[in-house]
Amino acid sequence: MQIAQNWIDIAYLIAASLFILGIKGLAKPKTAVRGNLLAASGMGIAAVVTLLHHSIVSYEVIVAGLIIGAVIGAILAIKVQMTSMPQLIAMLNGFGGGASFALAAAEYFKGVDTTVAMAASGAAVLIGAVTFTGSFVAFAKLQELIDGQPKGFPGMKLVNLILLVGAVGAIGYMTVTGQPNDTLFWGVVVAAALLGVMLVMPIGGADMPVVIALLNSYSGLAASAAGFVMGNSALIITGSLVGASGLILTQIMCKAMNRSLTNVLFGVMAEGGEAMDADEVYQGKIKASSPDEVAMILETAQRVVIVPGFGLAMAQAQHAVRDLADTLEARGATVEYAIHPVAGRMPGHMNVLLAEAEVSYDKLKDMDTINPTFEQTDVAIVIGANDVTNPLAREDKGSPIYGMPILNVDKARTVVVVKRSLSPGFAGLPNPLFAKDNTLMLFGDGKQAIIDTTAALKEG
Amino acid sequence: MDFVAQLTVFVLAIFLGFELITKVPPTLHTPLMSGSNAISGITLVGALLAAGHGGSTLISVLGFIAVVLATINVIGGFMVTNRMLAMFKRK
Numbered sequence: 071m072q073i074a075q076n077w078i079d080i081a082y083l084i085a086a087s088l089f090i091l092g093i094k095g096l097a098k099p100k101t102a103v104r105g106n107l108l109a110a111s112g113m114g115i116a117a118v119v120t121l122l123h124h125s126i127v128s129y130e131v132i133v134a135g136l137i138i139g140a141v142i143g144a145i146l147a148i149k150v151q152m153t154s155m156p157q158l159i160a161m162l163n164g165f166g167g168g169a170s171f172a173l174a175a176a177e178y179f180k181g182v183d184t185t186v187a188m189a190a191s192g193a194a195v196l197i198g199a200v201t202f203t204g205s206f207v208a209f210a211k212l213q214e215l216i217d218g219q220p221k222g223f224p225g226m227k228l229v230n231l232i233l234l235v236g237a238v239g240a241i242g243y244m245t246v247t248g249q250p251n252d253t254l255f256w257g258v259v260v261a262a263a264l265l266g267v268m269l270v271m272p273i274g275g276a277d278m279p280v281v282i283a284l285l286n287s288y289s290g291l292a293a294s295a296a297g298f299v300m301g302n303s304a305l306i307i308t309g310s311l312v313g314a315s316g317l318i319l320t321q322i323m324c325k326a327m328n329r330s331l332t333n334v335l336f337g338v339m340a341e342g343g344e345a346m347d348a349d350e351v352y353q354g355k356i357k358a359s360s361p362d363e364v365a366m367i368l369e370t371a372q373r374v375v376i377v378p379g380f381g382l383a384m385a386q387a388q389h390a391v392r393d394l395a396d397t398l399e400a401r402g403a404t405v406e407y408a409i410h411p412v413a414g415r416m417p418g419h420m421n422v423l424l425a426e427a428e429v430s431y432d433k434l435k436d437m438d439t440i441n442p443t444f445e446q447t448d449v450a451i452v453i454g455a456n457d458v459t460n461p462l463a464r465e466d467k468g469s470p471i472y473g474m475p476i477l478n479v480d481k482a483r484t485v486v487v488v489k490r491s492l493s494p495g496f497a498g499l500p501n502p503l504f505a506k507d508n509t510l511m512l513f514g515d516g517k518q519a520i521i522d523t524t525a526a527l528k529e530g
Numbered sequence: 531m532d533f534v535a536q537l538t539v540f541v542l543a544i545f546l547g548f549e550l551i552t553k554v555p556p557t558l559h560t561p562l563m564s565g566s567n568a569i570s571g572i573t574l575v576g577a578l579l580a581a582g583h584g585g586s587t588l589i590s591v592l593g594f595i596a597v598v599l600a601t602i603n604v605i606g607g608f609m610v611t612n613r614m615l616a617m618f619k620r621k
Contacts, residue, residue, distance in 0.1 A: 097553040099618040110608040120575040126582030139601025147609035162567035165599040172596035176580035307543040312566040314547025418559030425617040
């Protein structure tokens, strides 16, 4: 069967190459669809070839698993709303971790005979189980099944440390002695599952983009570790690609919030100076506006920039926003969208929502591109974004968010903020932008406010 | 494959990953994540071997779980990525 094994390995190499070409395709929206199809065909090749492997003696379990998994996967992919995409990604991260965990556990019980296989199966079980339970806590927070506030108890970090050291120690012991021990093995599983829950519980809603990206990375590393157990280079390569991808996104998210990964993981917010009183900031300076008034200002606007935030997703206002943009463009104005890297609840969330509303992707500008243009902007419309527009991040050295890169919407001639109330964002800070002379507040449901403004603009 | 060869592949693939992923524009970061979920479903190949191994019940059960979870990632991941990317086509 030596030749058969070689062919199978070559097929895996082809699959891995197709995955790489697939990710390469994602460098441009134009080539992305084809890239995804290339990667999918790579997966097809790898799966079919594996089914021909001589060690497979029964197909009942396999077929049942494939059918159940395919049905669940297809339903999830078809039903999910673009606003709920972060929840789906959290789930898929969890399933990925779970698959690596189950696979490594199966390998362990088949019997691991080398030091590398023992250590790697321990690592895959540990990382896989942490990813599995951690992802479901993240899912529950995003779905608001549990409160998004950081949760914890005194001594939590110490407990986490003990669990981690205990699990690593148990794996190390089995590796060094070369003697698998089922009690220790299940101990590692339980410790890892608990650790996953307790690592994500103390992380607040605002930091979810970081957590999802990090769990994405973990799910890849778990797959890689499973690859070491099986001596399968396709798993090793693919797992490390995914691990790298998640890590880069984690880095981008942290940078965009001006927070270190350690701060996010341990739920530490920067120390604020004296607490800022919201009443003092807003008192007598808030100008509540109406759709009619906003429409009047928009009538003469040449350049309009729309700044979407998570509130846009909550209000499902993406189609209404596009209607407004179309109306403005029909009147001769230019409209662009300013996307902060952490707008929404996962990397690229706003882009997907606006793409769903058929907004052309070349109008979606990232922070560095759009920021210098705010001074030439007649109207900036902020919809459901808060902290990413807070000038305190630029101006107040004592502020907890000082140093976080923001969208300089306050430089626009007029700023319209569509928001339900003056409630603070995740950072819990008042936003002096709302009190600026050139800011108008349009209170109400994001979607309705935009629809009313568009209607007023069409009438006017 | 011996450990050093595996480690070599692992380290080189991480470098390759960094090069590839930094070229993905922010606008496609969500499809990137769902797409990487899909390809991390490559654990399916190991899961198939474990599920069809014909070993103890425990191994078959773990193999079955692994096949189900990995298949959800493969099918769900590729389909939802495709759905999102189709929206990014220029009208």
